[in-house]
Amino acid sequence: METWGCRYQFRIALLGEAAVGKTSLLRRYVAGAPGLETESEPEPTVGVEFYSRALQLTAGPRVKLQLWDTAGQERFRCITRSFYRNVVGVLLVFDVTNRKSFEHIPDWHQEVMSTQGPNKVIFLLVGHKSDLQSTRCVSTQEEEELAASLGMAFVETSAKNNCNVALAFDVLTTGIQQALQQGDIKLEEDWGGVRLIHRAQIPRSCSRKQHPGSCQC
Numbered sequence: 001m002e003t004w005g006c007r008y009q010f011r012i013a014l015l016g017e018a019a020v021g022k023t024s025l026l027r028r029y030v031a032g033a034p035g036l037e038t039e040s041e042p043e044p045t046v047g048v049e050f051y052s053r054a055l056q057l058t059a060g061p062r063v064k065l066q067l068w069d070t071a072g073q074e075r076f077r078c079i080t081r082s083f084y085r086n087v088v089g090v091l092l093v094f095d096v097t098n099r100k101s102f103e104h105i106p107d108w109h110q111e112v113m114s115t116q117g118p119n120k121v122i123f124l125l126v127g128h129k130s131d132l133q134s135t136r137c138v139s140t141q142e143e144e145e146l147a148a149s150l151g152m153a154f155v156e157t158s159a160k161n162n163c164n165v166a167l168a169f170d171v172l173t174t175g176i177q178q179a180l181q182q183g184d185i186k187l188e189e190d191w192g193g194v195r196l197i198h199r200a201q202i203p204r205s206c207s208r209k210q211h212p213g214s215c216q217c
C-alpha cells in the first residue's frame with residue numbers, strides 16, 4: 001500500500017518469545033500474502049527487522065506504520081531492548097499452544113514500561129496461532145483476565161488462516177490515534193514513536209487573503 005499522503009508515522013514493535021509467530025503475523029499483514037503453506041518458512045529473526053505499510057484510519061488521518069519485528073531469542077535481547085524507547089505501540093504476542101509464552105507476557109510488558117519516557121505506549125495482547133484449537137493450552141478467559149490486569153485489549157489471530165490479522169493492527173492504531181487526540185501522546189523532537197509527516201492541508205480557497213465575510217468554509 002502506498003505511503004504517500006500519510007499525516008503521521010507510528011512506530012510499532014512486535015514482542016514475544018521465540019517462534020510464537022511474530023514474523024509470520026507481520027508478513028501476513030504487510031503483504032496480505034497467501035497461506036503459510038505456499039510460503040517459505042520464516043527464519044528466526046536476528047536482532048530487529050523493519051517493515052512498513054500505510055493505513056487509513058476510520059474517522060482519522062492516513063498513517064504510515066513503521067513496523068519492527070524483534071527477535072524472541074534471549075541472545076538478541078540487548079539489541080531489541082535498545083528499540084523499546086522509540087515505539088508508540090506494542091503487540092505483545094504469545095502462542096496459544098505454548099503456555100510459557102503466555103506466562104512471560106507480563107515480563108515483556110515490564111521491559112517496555114521500564115524504558116519508557118513520559119509518553120504513553122499503547123499495548124495489545126495477541127493470542128496467535130488460533131487455528132491450532134485442538135492443541136491450545138491457554139483459554140480465552142485467561143487471555144481476557146491478563147489483558148484486563150495489564151490495562152490493554154486482546155485479539156486472537158492466525159497468520160495461517162488470515163484470521164483477525166488486520167483487526168489487530170486496526171485496534172492498536174486506533175488506540176494510538178485516540179491517545180494522540182486526547183493529549184496522552186505528544187509529538188516530541190527527540191522521540192521517534194510518533195512523527196508528523198504532513199500537516200493537514202488548508203483548502204486553497206481559505207488560505208488566500210479573503211474579504212471579511214467572503215469565505216464560506
Ligand SMILES: Nc1nc2c(ncn2[C@@H]2O[C@H](COP(=O)(O)OP(=O)(O)OP(=O)(O)O)[C@@H](O)[C@H]2O)c(=O)[nH]1
Pocket residue numbers: 016017018019020021022023024025036041042043044045046070071072073128129130131132157158159160161
Ligand atoms: N499453525 C500456525 N503456525 C504458525 C502461525 N504463525 C506462524 N506459525 C509458525 O510458527 C513458527 C514460528 O514462526 P515465526 O513467524 O518465525 O515466529 P517468530 O515469533 O517471528 O520467531 P523469532 O523470530 O525466533 O522470534 C513457524 O514454523 C511458522 O510457520 C499460525 O498462525 N498458525
